[in-house]
Structures are given as C-alpha cells and as structure tokens.
Amino acid sequence: MKISVVKSALMLGVAFGSVVGGTAAFAQAAPVQEQAAPADGLGDIVVTAERRSENLQKVPLSVGVASGDALRAYTAGGDDTLLALSGRVPGLYVESTTGRIFPRFYIRGLGNIDFYLGASQPVTIIQDDVILEHVVLKSNPVFDVRQVEVLRGPQGSLFGRNTTAGIIKFDTNKPTNDFDSRASASVGSYNSVSLDAGVGGPLIKDLLAIRLSTLIQHRENYVDNRFAGVSADNTATPRDNAMGGFDDRNVRVQLMLTPGERFTLDLSGHARWYDGTSTLFHRGALKKGSNDVSAEPRNVVSYDEANDNPQSYNTYGGSARAGYDFGPATLTSITAYETTSGFSRGDTDGGAAVSFPFNGRANGFGESQGQIRDLDQWSQELRIAGTPGGRFNWQLGGLYFDNRDITDFYQRTFFLTAPDVNGTRPNPNNWVRLHDVNTSWAGFGQVSYELMDKLTVTLGGRITEDKKRTQLLKTVQNALGVNQYPAGFRRDVTLKSTKPSWDASILYQANPDISLYSRVAQGFRGPTIQGRSAVFNSDFSTANSETILSWETGIKTRLLDNTLSLNATVFGYRVNDIQLNGNDVNGNGILFNGNKAEAYGMEAEANWKPVPNLTLGAGLSLLHSAIRDKTTEVQICALNSVVVCTPSRTPRAIVGPFGTTYLVKIDGEPLPNAPEYNVDLTARYDQPLGNGGRAFIAGDFNIQGYTQFVLYKTKEFTANGNFEGGLKIGYAAPDDAYELAVFARNITGEKNLKGVIENYMAAVFNEPRIIGVSLSGKFR
Numbered sequence: 001m002k003i004s005v006v007k008s009a010l011m012l013g014v015a016f017g018s019v020v021g022g023t024a025a026f027a028q029a030a031p032v033q034e035q036a037a038p039a040d041g042l043g044d045i046v047v048t049a050e051r052r053s054e055n056l057q058k059v060p061l062s063v064g065v066a067s068g069d070a071l072r073a074y075t076a077g078g079d080d081t082l083l084a085l086s087g088r089v090p091g092l093y094v095e096s097t098t099g100r101i102f103p104r105f106y107i108r109g110l111g112n113i114d115f116y117l118g119a120s121q122p123v124t125i126i127q128d129d130v131i132l133e134h135v136v137l138k139s140n141p142v143f144d145v146r147q148v149e150v151l152r153g154p155q156g157s158l159f160g161r162n163t164t165a166g167i168i169k170f171d172t173n174k175p176t177n178d179f180d181s182r183a184s185a186s187v188g189s190y191n192s193v194s195l196d197a198g199v200g201g202p203l204i205k206d207l208l209a210i211r212l213s214t215l216i217q218h219r220e221n222y223v224d225n226r227f228a229g230v231s232a233d234n235t236a237t238p239r240d241n242a243m244g245g246f247d248d249r250n251v252r253v254q255l256m257l258t259p260g261e262r263f264t265l266d267l268s269g270h271a272r273w274y275d276g277t278s279t280l281f282h283r284g285a286l287k288k289g290s291n292d293v294s295a296e297p298r299n300v301v302s303y304d305e306a307n308d309n310p311q312s313y314n315t316y317g318g319s320a321r322a323g324y325d326f327g328p329a330t331l332t333s334i335t336a337y338e339t340t341s342g343f344s345r346g347d348t349d350g351g352a353a354v355s356f357p358f359n360g361r362a363n364g365f366g367e368s369q370g371q372i373r374d375l376d377q378w379s380q381e382l383r384i385a386g387t388p389g390g391r392f393n394w395q396l397g398g399l400y401f402d403n404r405d406i407t408d409f410y411q412r413t414f415f416l417t418a419p420d421v422n423g424t425r426p427n428p429n430n431w432v433r434l435h436d437v438n439t440s441w442a443g444f445g446q447v448s449y450e451l452m453d454k455l456t457v458t459l460g461g462r463i464t465e466d467k468k469r470t471q472l473l474k475t476v477q478n479a480l481g482v483n484q485y486p487a488g489f490r491r492d493v494t495l496k497s498t499k500p501s502w503d504a505s506i507l508y509q510a511n512p513d514i515s516l517y518s519r520v521a522q523g524f525r526g527p528t529i530q531g532r533s534a535v536f537n538s539d540f541s542t543a544n545s546e547t548i549l550s551w552e553t554g555i556k557t558r559l560l561d562n563t564l565s566l567n568a569t570v571f572g573y574r575v576n577d578i579q580l581n582g583n584d585v586n587g588n589g590i591l592f593n594g595n596k597a598e599a600y601g602m603e604a605e606a607n608w609k610p611v612p613n614l615t616l617g618a619g620l621s622l623l624h625s626a627i628r629d630k631t632t633e634v635q636i637c638a639l640n641s642v643v644v645c646t647p648s649r650t651p652r653a654i655v656g657p658f659g660t661t662y663l664v665k666i667d668g669e670p671l672p673n674a675p676e677y678n679v680d681l682t683a684r685y686d687q688p689l690g691n692g693g694r695a696f697i698a699g700d701f702n703i704q705g706y707t708q709f710v711l712y713k714t715k716e717f718t719a720n721g722n723f724e725g726g727l728k729i730g731y732a733a734p735d736d737a738y739e740l741a742v743f744a745r746n747i748t749g750e751k752n753l754k755g756v757i758e759n760y761m762a763a764v765f766n767e768p769r770i771i772g773v774s775l776s777g778k779f780r
Contacts, residue, residue: 188772
C-alpha cells in the first residue's frame with residue numbers, strides 16, 4: 001500500500017511537470033509581494049492578519065511577510081520549508097534537534113527548547129485558517145503557497161492560547177474559475193530533488209473549481225557511519241552513505257463550490273508520506289573552552305545503535321470552510337481534522353567516541369525513540385463578521401479544539417551494562433506508553449472604529465478554557481529491574497486553566513504613505529504536562545499557564561515615489577510564570593515555571609527599487625532578553641561526575657544516585673535560541689534582452705548574532721556570527737513564461753552550530769552546501 005501511494009505521488013508530480021514544467025517563473029529571492037508591481041515602483045501587499053484582507057501598511061500590528069516565490073527560492077536545494085524561514089523574517093528563528101518532523105519556532109526570542117513530543121509552544125502555526133497545534137502537525141511542509149505572514153507578539157484575541165510569542169500563517173494558492181498552474185523543479189548536490197507544483201481551474205464554470213498541488217523532496221544519504229566496535233543493539237555496522245537522506249512526498253486537493261453569490265464552500269484534503277533521518281548529533285565535536293566545530297567532519301559519525309537514526313511519519317488531514325454572506329455580515333464555519341502516526345529514532349548521545357567516553361566506555365547513554373501510535377486533532381470555529389469597508393468593523397466567534405494521542409517513549413540504558421561472555425550486550429530499556437488529551441474552547445470578538453479622520457482604534461478580547469490530561473497506560477520494566485516508580489508517582493494528571501486574552505491598538509494614517517501605530521496585548525500559554533519523564537522512573541513534570549504582557553509601537557511608510565517601503569517597530573514584553581525546560585539533579589529532563597522573563601528590541605524591514613531593474617531588500621532584528629528568577633537552578637554539563645564545559649558561573653555540586661551533578665542559577669541569563677541580532681539582505685538585478693526576456697542575478701544573505709542554546713552561559717554552547725548565503729543566476733523568458741537558473745544554497749559551505757547535547761559536547765549542524773539547476777514556469 002505504501003509503495004503504491006508513493007508511486008501515485010511521484011506520478012502526480014511528473015504529471016504536473018509535464019503540464020507546467022516548460023512554462024513559468026521563479027520570483028525574486030527577496031520576500032517581495034506576489035501582486036504585480038509597477039515597473040518603476042513597489043506593489044501593495046495584502047495580508048489577513050486580522051482575519052480580513054487589508055493593506056499591510058494599514059494593519060495596526062507588526063507583521064512580517066514572505067512571498068511564496070521567495071520561500072521556494074530558499075528551498076530549491078531541498079531544505080525543510082519551515083526551517084528555511086529562520087531569519088528571513090525579522091524576529092523569527094526556527095530550529096530542530098529532532099529532524100524534519102519537529103521544528104521549534106521562536107518569535108522575538110520566545111519559544112520552547114523542549115524536544116518532548118507532547119511539548120507546547122508559544123508560537124502557533126495556521127495553514128489555510130486551520131490551527132496546527134501538535135509539534136508533528138506543525139512540521140507539515142508548506143507548498144504551492146501564496147504568502148507567509150508572521151504576526152509578532154501575542155495574538156490571543158483572534159487566534160487563541162499558545163500564541164504568546166505570535167503566529168505563523170500560511171496561505172496557499174486557491175482554486176480559481178480560470179485555468180492556472182505553476183511549478184518549480186530543481187536538482188542539486190547529493191542527488192537533491194525538489195518539485196513544488198500546483199494546477200487548477202474550473203470543473204464547472206462559475207460553480208466548481210479544483211486545484212491539485214504537490215511537493216516532492218528527495219536527498220540521497222551522504223553521511224558515513226564509521227562505528228566498528230560492539231554494537232549496543234546489533235544494528236550498527238560501518239558503511240558509507242548510511243544516513244542523512246530523506247523522501248518527503250506531499251499532495252493536496254482543494255475544491256471551491258460557488259452555487260450563488262452568497263454561499264461558498266471550500267474543501268481541502270492533504271496527505272504526507274515522509275521517510276528520512278532524524279537529527280545527527282556529533283559527539284565530542286565541541287571542545288572544552290571553545291565553540292569552534294571546524295575540525296569535526298560534517299559527513300561522518302560513529303553511531304553504535306539506533307539503526308542509522310531513521311524517522312518516518314504519515315499525516316493526513318482535511319478541512320471544510322463554509323461562508324454565507326447575509327449582506328451586513330458574513331457567517332464563516334471552519335471544520336478541520338488532522339491525523340498522524342510514525343516514529344523517530346536516534347543515537348542521542350552522539351555515538352561512540354573513544355576520546356569522550358562514559359564510565360570508561362566509548363559508548364554512552366544510549367538510544368531514544370518516540371513513536372506516535374495515533375494522533376487525532378479536531379477543530380471547529382464559527383465566526384460572524386460585519387462587511388468591511390466602513391468606519392466600524394466587527395467580528396465575533398467561538399472555537400472548540402480537541403487533540404488526542406497515544407505515544408510511546410523508549411530509552412535504552414545501555415551504559416549500565418557490560419558485555420556478556422560472547423562480547424555482546426543485553427538490551428535493557430525503559431519503555432512507556434502515554435495517552436494525552438487536550439481540549440479547549442474559546443469565545444472571542446474584535447471591534448475597530450475610525451474615531452476621526454485618519455485615526456482608528458481596535459479592541460479585541462477572548463476567554464479560553466484549556467484542559468490537558470496525561471495518563472500512563474503501559475510500562476515495560478527493563479532487564480535490570482530499574483523501572484520502579486517512587487511512592488506517590490502519579491499515573492494520571494489533569495491540569496486546567498481559564499484565562500482572558502486581549503489587545504488594544506491605535507492607528508494614525510498621517511498621510512497616504514505614512515502610518516503610525518501602537519499596540520498593547522495580553523495572552524497566555526496553557527498548562528503543560530511532560531509525561532516523558534516517566535521513562536526515567538520520575539514523576540510527570542508539569543507547568544502552569546504562563547502569561548505575557550506586550551507593547552509595541554511602529555511606523556509603516558512608502559517613500560521616494562513608492563520605490564521604497566520602510567517599516568520599523570520597537571517592542572517590549574514580560575512573561576510571568578514562564579515555562580522552561582532543564583535537567584534536575586538526577587539528569588532528568590523536566591518542565592517547570594520560572595518566575596518571569598523580560599525582553600525588548602526592534603525590527604525593521606525595507607524593500608527598495610532604486611532603478612526599474614534592481615530590487616534590494618533588508619531585514620534587521622535586535623533583541624535583549626533576560627530570565628528573572630533568583631532561586632531556580634538547573635543541572636549543567638557533566639559526565640563521569642566531571643564538568644565538561646566552561647560555565648560562566650561557579651556551579652554547586654550535589655552527590656546523587658549517578659554520581660556528582662552540578663547546578664547553576666539562571667537569573668539574568670538570556671532566553672535560549674534568542675539571537676541578539678539578525679540581518680537578512682536580498683538583491684536581484686534583471687538585465688532586459690532583445691527578445692523580451694531577461695538575464696538576472698539574485699542573492700540572499702543572512703547573519704545571526706550571539707545565540708545561547710541552553711539556559712546557562714558557557715563558552716561552548718553558543719553561536720555568534722553564523723552566516724549563510726544563497727545565489728541564483730539565470731534567464732527569464734518573455735512574460736515570465738519560464739525561468740532557467742543555476743543556484744547555490746549555503747554557497748560558502750558554512751558549518752554553523754545550530755544545537756547541542758550538553759553532557760556529550762555533541763553538536764548539530766546546518767544544512768550542507770547544495771549547488772544545482774532549477775526550472776520553473778507557469779501557464780494561465
């Protein structure tokens with residue numbers, strides 16, 4: 001069945017290639033607008049940040065925008081469509097230490113570093129008005145997309161809880177009553193292949209339209225496994241090109257029914273079949289006293305278990321959006337269902353390392369595996385909104401959300417055992433099965449009123465109940481009898497929180513080209529339960545709701561005869577009872593509430609067309625963040641009872657069941673994965689040719705400032721000055737019928753540190769350099 005599904009996806013991709021492969025254009029690498037721009041100026045950008053279509057320059061909040069064509073340029077080498085957004089919109093950072101199925105998002109420095117499958121995040125992903133809450137659902141690739149919007153700051157009034165940092169909103173290309181198709185295909189290093197295509201048009205003119213879309217990405221394995229010792233699980237054998245590749249196959253079908261002028265029905269169904277490699281940790285790549293990883297080869301590991309770090313997930317979903325226009329108001333219903341199942345397996349200690357042993361052995365802590373046996377998410381939203389366009393705009397609505405999953409967690413305790421007389425090792429392990437249920441309901445509303453000419457005030461509010469329950473369904477005791485839970489261990493935990501969210505903003509339109517705004521907002525992230533700790537014989541760890549109060553003020557401009565757009569925002573926020581993740585005195589990962597965190601900073605975005613054939617773009621974010629908690633301590637990097645890194649604070653030693661551990665306080669530390677600055681630059685120059693076509697060159701460059709990966713400061717677990725660049729040179733046919741180009745992603749071959757495993761001084765790297773050719777086209 002799986003093979004036939006894959007073949008169907010590939011055949012669909014080939015069909016799209018034959019329909020549109022010789023026809024249309026890759027747009028600019030810079031995140032400029034999809035709408036047609038005048039030859040000597042910039043076009044308007046229309047967003048739906050307030051659940052209605054508005055000019056970006058007249059929306060009273062901070063919104064960053066990337067066009068679908070820009071995103072496709074960033075992912076021409078087969079990069080993850082979500083991770084590729086990191087830094088491309090000021091204030092947005094994205095990373096993963098669990099492969100392509102578990103991205104973690106941060107806006108203005110606020111996110112969650114937890115890799116637990118049930119972890120909540122303060123950034124919500126919304127695809128075509130459907131909330132994707134679970135971390136695996138958030139990994140659904142974005143394809144045939146029209147526009148990406150990043151709404152910075154709390155968005156609780158219109159989009160609900162778990163948006164304390166903001167939301168990322170993806171709007172795909174929709175069915176139309178005119179034939180429309182586009183495709184982008186590329187081939188590059190490591191046999192990387194990417195096809196992103198969509199084709200649609202009327203089935204019954206002015207009544208029923210369809211759009212079919214696909215994304216197919218492939219890369220061959222390119223990382224060698226050099227382990228040649230005693231395998232922990234009898235799966236590790238030395239071989240070349242053992243891991244690092246992937247096959248990510250996606251399809252979507254959309255139908256648009258318009259039986260009359262008042263009623264519309266949009267139906268959408270999608271599927272994903274993914275097989276690939278979980279994140280590769282390079283054990284011992286970091287040396288004490290330095291964060292320099294230049295000596296570590298990117299394409300070589302020494303893994304003694306986990307069968308080459310496989311991961312595989314199948315995801316399916318569908319939605320129905322119905323709207324009825326009553327004249328003065330429109331009623332909208334959005335019903336959606338998502339389901340997924342799969343697993344991710346990894347050698348989480350970074351493999352064997354003679355130079356970095358555990359208890360005298362080259363092998364270490366062992367293997368981890370997380371498996372979602374079944375996950376089902378239902379959501380239902382009803383919203384009624386007044387017809388926009390007058391001085392007074394309003395909307396009211398309600399949402400019900402239900403997510404249920406059964407998840408297995410497995411941890412090999414390999415380091416506790418010695419080889420038997422045959423030279424092999426037994427397979428002791430801890431294994432638990434959890435059942436998680438998250439239900440939520442909410443009522444919300446927003447009003448916007450033009451108090452006087454050029455001055456508009458907007459107020460929004462929401463009340464939300466969020467309830468979570470985690471049950472330990474099953475446990476398997478390991479061969480050593482270690483899996484003995486302490487007295488009072490809770491096998492069934494429920495948390496519930498009911499809280500308001502609100503925002504207030506004011507927009508002053510100084511003139512048609514300049515607008516000023518200020519906004520204050522409050523939101524919350526629901527309570528969280530971390531059941532994974534049961535695999536380490538520890539009680540569930542929990543955290544109560546965190547709340548945020550945020551303010552921002554900004555300016556949006558169109559200058560120099562509409563050839564320059566310049567938007568800038570300054571902001572600040574305080575998060576009370578912030579949810580954090582660290583290790584306790586026994587080395588177990590735990591979830592807890594810190595006292596608070598504070599941050600302030602700014603973002604600026606500019607697009608400039610100084611001459612008709614040259615477009616320049618720039619984005620800048622600056623951030624200062626600090627945890628304010630004078631009592632909380634977390635465990636730091638230690639192995640064999642020895643501190644292996646260089647903390648900036650003197651640690652406190654505690655003797656525990658696994659030897660001596662060390663703790664430091666985190667008061668005053670920056671938030672993890674919160675770059676102090678980020679600079680993104682884009683440029684494209686088109687040279688007109690005699691046949692009406694154009695030769696062009698386009699580039700994009702990103703620089704990331706000081707970033708701390710963990711809750712405590714060290715010399716090793718930081719990055720400063722990470723740089724990546726991309727370049728594309730090609731030919732665009734007359735009327736942009738097609739575009740043929742050569743491209744390079746990570747053109748200088750940078751090996752950037754993107755994450756760490758502390759105790760094993762293990763490093764996670766960015767994507768390798770990919771050089772290739774691309775062909776894109778459109779037909780209408």
